[in-house]
Amino acid sequence: MKVIHLTDLHISPDPVMNCDSIEPCEAALRHIARFHTDADLIVVTGDLSDHGDRESYLKLRQLLMDAGLADDPRLRLLLGNHDDRKVFQSVFPETPKDSNGFTQWAEKTESGLFVYLDTHEPGTNTGHFCEDRSAWLDATLSSAQADNTPAWLFMHHNPTPVHVLSADSIGLLNGSSFRTLIGKYRDIVRHIAFGHCHFTLSGSLHGVPLSANRGTARALWPGVEQPQPRFATGPLERHYNVMLINDESTVIHSIDFERQDEVVYLGSD
Numbered sequence: 001m002k003v004i005h006l007t008d009l010h011i012s013p014d015p016v017m018n019c020d021s022i023e024p025c026e027a028a029l030r031h032i033a034r035f036h037t038d039a040d041l042i043v044v045t046g047d048l049s050d051h052g053d054r055e056s057y058l059k060l061r062q063l064l065m066d067a068g069l070a071d072d073p074r075l076r077l078l079l080g081n082h083d084d085r086k087v088f089q090s091v092f093p094e095t096p097k098d099s100n101g102f103t104q105w106a107e108k109t110e111s112g113l114f115v116y117l118d119t120h121e122p123g124t125n126t127g128h129f130c131e132d133r134s135a136w137l138d139a140t141l142s143s144a145q146a147d148n149t150p151a152w153l154f155m156h157h158n159p160t161p162v163h164v165l166s167a168d169s170i171g172l173l174n175g176s177s178f179r180t181l182i183g184k185y186r187d188i189v190r191h192i193a194f195g196h197c198h199f200t201l202s203g204s205l206h207g208v209p210l211s212a213n214r215g216t217a218r219a220l221w222p223g224v225e226q227p228q229p230r231f232a233t234g235p236l237e238r239h240y241n242v243m244l245i246n247d248e249s250t251v252i253h254s255i256d257f258e259r260q261d262e263v264v265y266l267g268s269d
Contacts, residue, residue, distance in 0.1 A: 001111045004032055004042040005154075005241040005252075007195030008215025010082060011060045012050035017218040017233060021050060022059065024238050024258065025216045029067035031257040032240070039074060039242075040109070045195040046080025046120070046156030047217070048088065057091035079103050079120040080156035080196060081127065081170065100132045106140050111245045112150035112190065115140055119157045119172060127157025127172035127196070134177045141185040151185070152245070153192045158212065160205050165228040166220060167197040182206050191250050193243070197222075200239075200254060211252055213241045 006028060010021045032042060049056035064070040077095055079085060085103060089095065096105035102118040117137065121128035144151050157172045160179060172178060182189060183206040192210040198220035202211045214220075219236035223229045237256040244251045 001041075001109065001245040002036070002039045003243040003245065004036055004039045005045065005193050005211075005213060005243055006032070006042065006216065007045040007156075007213060007240070008047045008080070008198055008217050009044065009060065010047050010050040010215075010217035011056040011063070013055070013059075014050075016050050019218040021217045022063070025060075026063050026066070028216045028238070028240055028257050029063055029069060031255070031260060033067045033069055035260075036242070041076060041114070042069065042072065042074050043076045043114075043116070043154050043193070044078060045154055045193065046078045047082040047195065047215070048077060048080070049084070050082050050217075052082060052084030052087055054087050054091060057088055061091060076114075076116055076154070077103075078116055078154060078156055079118050081120060081125040083120055085118070085120055085122070098136055100136070102133060102136075104133070104136065106151075108149075111247075112152065113140075113144045115151055115153045117153060117155040119155050121173075124173075125170040127155075127170075127175070129172060129174055129178045131177075134181065137178070137181055138184075141181065141188065145185055145188050149188065150190045151188050152190055152250075155192070155194045157196050158194055159192060159210070162197060162201055162203070164197070164199070164222050164224060166223060166231045167199075169230075171196070179205060182208055190245075191243075193241070199236075202252075209250065211241065213254055214238055216240070 010016045104118040106115045119127035186206045199222040221232035239254045
């Protein structure tokens with residue numbers, strides 16, 4: 001199974017961290033449409049808009065349309081801290097939501113259960129995982145565990161501290177209940193993919209592998225040096241991830257889509 005993981009589009013008519021957010025998003029979507037027609041899913045893990053305004057969501061829909069992806073059944077859109085749940089749902093009413101109105105759902109795929117989480121909380125940049133969302137995920141993973149079905153989780157906020165100030169200061173605020181659930185169901189949860197950090201990272205939580213990518217808006221420097229910067233950026237490549245999943249493994253490649261024209265394909269003699 002081939003899954004495209006795109007994140008942090010931050011669509012806005014105004015510069016985002018002194019950079020245009022629309023052109024690189026457009027370039028990423030064109031690149032995906034051109035080179036990954038064989039992808040099974042295209043998952044975008046939040047911060048679709050920079051201000052959560054209707055105009056930006058309409059612009060995103062137009063960008064998707066221009067790339068031939070607007071009505072693509074493979075597309076999955078999640079929410080981040082910069083989004084607005086009500087406005088998003090009004091522009092993308094086809095996106096599923098749970099009984100509490102959160103933009104989250106689960107679906108069966110050929111590789112197992114894919115779970116899409118909503119960690120957005122109005123009025124704050126930190127992620128939230130309230131009792132209702134916790135109960136929903138618990139029930140979802142319990143059912144998968146009973147069926148011995150593997151699960152892949154997608155979300156916006158980093159679910160555990162990544163030891164970088166810029167990310168952890170606005171990470172999943174009440175994430176202990178989420179982390180407890182991951183420990184409870186680590187026998188079936190195969191991977192956690194997220195965004196929010198704007199830098200590439202990988203690791204594990206209770207033995208469950210996790211990964212994040214830079215997204216299409218401006219990339220951030222991880223800042224693991226001391227003293228840690230609050231936020232730092234530079235000439236860093238934006239990218240999206242390609243997840244290749246089978247019964248034995250999950251392999252992830254980061255694609256620097258803006259560099260495609262510089263790639264030289266070496267022939268064999």
